[in-house]
Amino acid sequence: MEALATGSAPSRPGLPPPTRHSTLRRPKTLPASSPTRRIIAAVPMDGTSGRPSAPLRCTPAETDAAATGSDQTEAETAGATEQGNGAPAADGPAASIEGLDGIKIRRRPVTGPSVHHVGPFQFRLENEGNTPRNILEKIVWDKDVEVWQMKEKMPLYRLLGPLGSAPPARDFVAALKASYDWTALPALIAEVKKASPSRGVLRENFDPVEIAQAYEKNGAACLSVLTDRKYFQGSFENLEAIRNAGVKCPLLCKEFIIDAWQLYYARSKGADAVLLIAAVLPDRDINYMLKICKKLGMAALVEVHDEREMDRVLGIDGIQLIGINNRNLETFEVDISNTKKLLEGERGQLISQKDIIVVGESGLFTPDHISFVQNAGVKAVLVGESLIKQEDPGKAIAGLFGKDISPVSSPV
Numbered sequence: 001m002e003a004l005a006t007g008s009a010p011s012r013p014g015l016p017p018p019t020r021h022s023t024l025r026r027p028k029t030l031p032a033s034s035p036t037r038r039i040i041a042a043v044p045m046d047g048t049s050g051r052p053s054a055p056l057r058c059t060p061a062e063t064d065a066a067a068t069g070s071d072q073t074e075a076e077t078a079g080a081t082e083q084g085n086g087a088p089a090a091d092g093p094a095a096s097i098e099g100l101d102g103i104k105i106r107r108r109p110v111t112g113p114s115v116h117h118v119g120p121f122q123f124r125l126e127n128e129g130n131t132p133r134n135i136l137e138k139i140v141w142d143k144d145v146e147v148w149q150m151k152e153k154m155p156l157y158r159l160l161g162p163l164g165s166a167p168p169a170r171d172f173v174a175a176l177k178a179s180y181d182w183t184a185l186p187a188l189i190a191e192v193k194k195a196s197p198s199r200g201v202l203r204e205n206f207d208p209v210e211i212a213q214a215y216e217k218n219g220a221a222c223l224s225v226l227t228d229r230k231y232f233q234g235s236f237e238n239l240e241a242i243r244n245a246g247v248k249c250p251l252l253c254k255e256f257i258i259d260a261w262q263l264y265y266a267r268s269k270g271a272d273a274v275l276l277i278a279a280v281l282p283d284r285d286i287n288y289m290l291k292i293c294k295k296l297g298m299a300a301l302v303e304v305h306d307e308r309e310m311d312r313v314l315g316i317d318g319i320q321l322i323g324i325n326n327r328n329l330e331t332f333e334v335d336i337s338n339t340k341k342l343l344e345g346e347r348g349q350l351i352s353q354k355d356i357i358v359v360g361e362s363g364l365f366t367p368d369h370i371s372f373v374q375n376a377g378v379k380a381v382l383v384g385e386s387l388i389k390q391e392d393p394g395k396a397i398a399g400l401f402g403k404d405i406s407p408v409s410s411p412v
């Protein structure tokens, strides 16, 4: 399949997975100046007393991070010698400089694994370089391990079959435009989300298909389906089940995409669109992933949170959808005036010139909130909590918009 040609890939996405090593190696060096280097635990590994009930294990990410040492493969030397944020792979203070390439988080632990083996012991050495600084960094580091494990089980070539038999991609952008034209209100992307790191479990009695059908019936233009299991209790099974149940609304795969492989996987599970987070992905990755999405027929919702990310994204060609997240993913603070702030002045003008649809994301609970972001310039909204927490999430849509927006209702 043509879309599988990843030969022109820049550094990390699409590269063959780095060689893994069965034993842990020390990272080349720990930063000499490492200020908070601490031994947290020393655990004998031979089953004698003192062994923890859930033994510490070295994870692929740990071996992977260690692989930034001296015996890298050619591919790693060519591409993966960066953290994915342009930072040098391992040593020294430069490795932890934030903001290189514009992204705020470190894509991997910069000082290598926190777990080390000495004889029969495992040591956990924590320092600034291998301790996540915020939830987004933690999610992305965990995602790195998860994606590596998934790729091991299902390498790209083995996705060919599922990709070929996946239901065809539907036009996510056209669905948003049609809804906006019909209702003269922001098109709704309703989120199928059981839990979140900031809010915990949002809905105990969670039937993803039933919720998706209710959203569709009550006027959602598109759906956003959380697929991350660890932090959102979502799954690709949910995405697939919703697609297979005959829901016609195009589906956004709400995932933390860090590797091009995930785009193919999402498409093979029936996704029509994916989320690309500017705080996580350098421009070159966004560029590259947009091209793959296009080949796969999927839309990409490129998410920003601040002016800097917005300016970066506005410099990238081919973007059709920009999501402004009102939630700061590092602090969980939600402020819907963020949408207005990012659309003021020249940025708003450029967005109109480029015919980009802006999606207002997070913290939208009332018709006033919807009016506020619409007046700021959004043509679509992404809403989770305020719908999913209601007894009847479908009916809650009319409450959110202040009127019935279902397809059977009359247009304005």
Ligand SMILES: O=C(O)c1ccccc1NCC(=O)[C@H](O)[C@H](O)COP(=O)(O)O
Residues within 6 Å of the ligand: 135, 136, 191, 193, 196, 197, 198, 199, 325, 327, 329, 332, 361, 362, 363, 364, 382, 383, 384, 385, 386
């Ligand atoms: O919501 C979180 O706690 C969260 C934490 C870390 C990364 C992403 C997170 N949420 C993703 C979203 O921003 C929302 O799911 C989406 O925009 C809908 O927001 P809401 O309507 O407030 O549920």
